[in-house]
Amino acid sequence: IMQMFHTSGCGMVTLGAMQAGAHMVLVSLFDAPRIVDLVESEKADIVLGVPTMVVALLEEQEAKPRNTSTLRVISCGGANVAAELVRRVKKAFGCGFSTLYGQTEHCPVITQHHLDDSIDDICKTIGQPIPQTEVSIRRLADNSCADLNEQGEICARGPCIMLEYHDNPKATQATIDADGWLHTGDLGTLDDRGYLKITGRVKEMIIRGGENHFPAEIENAMLTHPEIQEVAVVGIADEKWGELIACFIRSSGDATLSAAELKSHCRSELSPQKTPNLWIQVDSFPMTGxxxxxxxxxxxxxxxxxxxxxxV
Incomplete structure (x- = not known):
């Protein structure tokens, strides 16, 4: 169900299915009812999608259950997932859930979860490096290797790294350093088990009153709320503070959340200075292709x- 212009659709899914000799069912457009029907009729055992797709499939299955007993795993990448979403997927489809992390320049997977990982690991980390792939957290100041659980830029090295950006040696040099590390532009930490956690984007950092804030950290905290389905944290320009932290949320079903409740939940997960200034509930999000x-x-x-x- 991933688009063929996307590296996961044309690379991982298509080439992976061909290499494994797997039967692959292609759809021309994402249509949740049709896809859940196909899972049942074609006896699909693996589905890969981004969280917005998985949410749509889940809502369709909960509204009109099909026989999905052949489904072994729903794999999800591209954004953080809520614990409640994982629980609902496992209950509605009766299958496992795995998240993965990667990017086009790495063709594309860098880390992925094991099928027996806990919900806590699935929601709070993005798994361990895949075989033949090294992951290193590099300090932004001098590109040195960071300590365990110290935040820095996520870098990867291995046979899946791109050769170069087409006709753009300057961009290539800025992305792949002299030691062969691909700089992803994502911030993160590695724990002592080798599990990777994304904490933000280098370019998405919000500076409020001189303090640095990373959207992914706040988004991860808000996704632990059982009524929040999707969330996006954005910096909004402000004359006094430089930027304000705006948190956009889409709730589960028809749930209406108050700013006070959202603020209280955020305070229970994060230190006070990381609390958003603005809370906006939306029915849907503008999406990329x-x-x-x-x-x-x-x-x-x-x-x-x-x-x-x-x-408030």
């Missing part, structure tokens, strides 16, 4: 007055 939330579009829509923040 590959199913990722367009944060720049949320920022533009907010600044155009398209959203009304919840009252």
């Amino acid at each position: 590959s199913g990722k939330i367009q944060k720049f579009a949320l920022r533009d829509m907010f600044e155009n007055g398209d959203f009304t923040p919840l009252s």
